[in-house]
Amino acid sequence: GQNIDQPTEMTATEGAIVQINCTYQTSGFNGLFWYQQHAGEAPTFLSYNVLDGLEEKGRFSSFLSRSKGYSYLLLKELQMKDSASYLCAVRPGNTGKLIFGQGTTLQVKP
């Protein structure tokens, strides 16, 4: 079976840094993805890790440790528009399936 855990809610201050953690247990592993979803909208792709280490993309970075079944998404210089849900998703094996965690709702306050 698959199990993906993220905190349900987080709050942070504009201009600060926030780290959203994701732990997973899956049968097989073929990549971990992060998505952003604003209320009432579709999810949009943020980042992808398949090897251990840090991937940086502007204000967003994502880290993966396959041996620990752990990833985090780091958001720097937070802006009000970063208030959204952040979804962690894992590809177990080679089927092409993508399984999502329940998502973390981030509220950025002034």
Next chain:
Amino acid sequence: DAGITQSPRHKVTETGTPVTLRCHQTENHRYMYWYRQDPGHGLRLIHYSYGVKDTDKGEVSDGYSVSRSKTEDFLLTLESATSSQTSVYFCAISESGTSPLHFGNGTRLTVT
């Protein structure tokens, strides 16, 4: 944005009626997916397709069927809708089995 169109965008139907949702893509991507999203459950995979006429079940496939007769279209059918199928349904596409998914704008289905 990836060329994905879901139709209808909103639908209200009665319990026991059949419902078909359509996903159309213009990207010629091999993989297509149907998810539902409910409060407290996140996105859950219903069915997915890895090619024309090639489909497989996801996490919550009971009560749903799919068909893919051509690359660009992936249909999701609820044979006899139930109130528990009230949800927002998202279609997604992926170029390969390792590529990111890109999502359509969703269909809000209400079963009364």
